[in-house]
Amino acid sequence: MVYQGSCHCGQIGFEVEGDIEHVIECNCSICSKRGSLLWFVPRQQLRLLTPEQNLSTYTFHTGRIKHRFCARCGIHTFGEGTDPSGRAMAAINARCLEGIDWSRVSTKHFDGRSL
Numbered sequence: 197m198v199y200q201g202s203c204h205c206g207q208i209g210f211e212v213e214g215d216i217e218h219v220i221e222c223n224c225s226i227c228s229k230r231g232s233l234l235w236f237v238p239r240q241q242l243r244l245l246t247p248e249q250n251l252s253t254y255t256f257h258t259g260r261i262k263h264r265f266c267a268r269c270g271i272h273t274f275g276e277g278t279d280p281s282g283r284a285m286a287a288i289n290a291r292c293l294e295g296i297d298w299s300r301v302s303t304k305h306f307d308g309r310s311l
């Protein structure tokens with residue numbers, strides 16, 4: 197399955213390959229404020245359809261996660277980082293994807309605030 201994703205204004209477009217089994221609702225300081233539901237995939241399953249320069253980047257705390265968002269419409273599209281084994285990962289904001297049947301996707305709560 198290939199999902200199409202974008203920010204609100206379309207300045208950032210991307211596609212993600214894979215099957216969504218569940219999304220993560222995290223209570224950390226940034227996830228709780230932006231209300232994202234995250235789908236974690238290996239970075240190579242994410243393909244940008246718009247120029248890299250259209251991405252704005254926000255980092256905080258350790259700076260290990262690059263939070264990518266659109267500076268025009270303000271929508272957070274995905275984050276980039278590495279998993280504990282060093283593999284490049286992307287945390288897709290599943291709210292930005294087209295065609296998700298939310299009645300079939302379960303939500304797992306993650307206590308990111310306690311990390």
Ligand SMILES: [Zn+2]
Nearest residue numbers: 203205266269
């Ligand atoms: Zn935008």
